[in-house]
Amino acid sequence: MTVLRSQLATPGRLLLVGAGRMGGALLAGLRLTNIAMDILVVDPQPAAGPERAVARLADVGDFRPDLVVLAVKPGLIEAVAPDLRARLGDETAVISFMAGVRVARLRALLGEGPALIRVMPNLPLAVGMGVCGLFAPADAADSAVDHAIDLLEHCGEVVRLRREDDLDSVTAISGSGPAYVFRFAEALTAAAVNLGLPPDVAERLARQTMIGAGAQMAADRSSLARLCEQVTSPGGTTAQALEILGAPGGLDDLVTRAAKAAAGRAQALGDAA
Numbered sequence: 001m002t003v004l005r006s007q008l009a010t011p012g013r014l015l016l017v018g019a020g021r022m023g024g025a026l027l028a029g030l031r032l033t034n035i036a037m038d039i040l041v042v043d044p045q046p047a048a049g050p051e052r053a054v055a056r057l058a059d060v061g062d063f064r065p066d067l068v069v070l071a072v073k074p075g076l077i078e079a080v081a082p083d084l085r086a087r088l089g090d091e092t093a094v095i096s097f098m099a100g101v102r103v104a105r106l107r108a109l110l111g112e113g114p115a116l117i118r119v120m121p122n123l124p125l126a127v128g129m130g131v132c133g134l135f136a137p138a139d140a141a142d143s144a145v146d147h148a149i150d151l152l153e154h155c156g157e158v159v160r161l162r163r164e165d166d167l168d169s170v171t172a173i174s175g176s177g178p179a180y181v182f183r184f185a186e187a188l189t190a191a192a193v194n195l196g197l198p199p200d201v202a203e204r205l206a207r208q209t210m211i212g213a214g215a216q217m218a219a220d221r222s223s224l225a226r227l228c229e230q231v232t233s234p235g236g237t238t239a240q241a242l243e244i245l246g247a248p249g250g251l252d253d254l255v256t257r258a259a260k261a262a263a264g265r266a267q268a269l270g271d272a273a
């Protein structure tokens with residue numbers, strides 16, 4: 001896996017198919033940048049925004065996209081594919097956010113022409129702090145892959161994957177990961193209440209601790225172990241808590257089991273698709 005930061009300018013026309021939670025997050029992230037793109041959104045009920053929007057692919061008219069982002073639910077691909085296929089040229093790159101819909105299936109539905117790229121994004125794209133796992137098959141042109149990476153890097157980091165199957169693991173880690181972080185903040189809030197703090201104070205402390213620690217991780221690229229050490233004096237209060245979190249059956253085991261369950265589910269959904 002390689003972390004990339006490309007220097008290319010993103011090309012002109014983006015067609016976003018599906019502007020729900022994830023498509024909407026991409027739009028929100030792009031709005032934070034000064035990206036110069038002609039964006040057309042297709043969604044039955046698009047949220048208000050500066051981009052042009054139509055309800056159906058059939059209403060796209062003569063808009064010829066350079067990039068397409070497919071952000072509908074995986075179950076809708078069969079319904080969307082025929083209208084989309086008619087609008088794709090050999091120069092178009094299709095970025096699919098759809099969990100579990102494999103390149104072979106996309107190829108069968110969308111034809112031989114377009115470059116196909118699978119991406120597992122996450123919701124912090126909306127605040128320009130996302131991370132995307134990206135898999136491009138060997139037949140995808142470098143220029144198409146570079147364009148896709150350039151677009152997504154406007155909203156965070158892109159990690160390129162060598163194997164398509166790795167997308168299931170990425171789904172379990174960074175795709176679902178924001179929920180684990182929010183859930184941990186909830187657990188920290190509950191622990192604070194249990195110690196006797198008022199709920200509003202508990203939540204403020206937990207939330208800002210997660211935000212502050214995240215910002216520190218962004219600013220200081222020391223190892224995670226080193227960052228932990230900086231908060232932990234030997235024999236002190238933090239050490240006492242970390243001993244419990246690190247015990248057998250503790251945080252590491254729990255997170256490993258949770259991620260395995262998520263990856264297994266991603267794989268099963270892909271097999272069933």
Ligand SMILES: NC(=O)c1ccc[n+]([C@@H]2O[C@H](COP(=O)([O-])OP(=O)(O)OC[C@H]3O[C@@H](n4cnc5c(N)ncnc54)[C@H](OP(=O)(O)O)[C@@H]3O)[C@@H](O)[C@H]2O)c1
Pocket residue numbers: 017018019020021022023024042043044045055056057070071072073074076079080097098099120121122123175
């Ligand atoms: N949410 C996440 O954290 C996450 C993370 C990684 C990947 N993904 C992937 O991203 C994709 C979208 O997930 P989501 O959570 O954003 O789902 P979502 O909130 O349901 O968004 C899908 C959007 O597509 C719209 N839509 C339905 N039919 C359409 C059509 N024929 N043409 C254009 N748009 C249509 C839906 O409109 P209606 O609601 O009116 O039907 C909805 O606004 C999925 O394939 C998922 O696997 C999601």
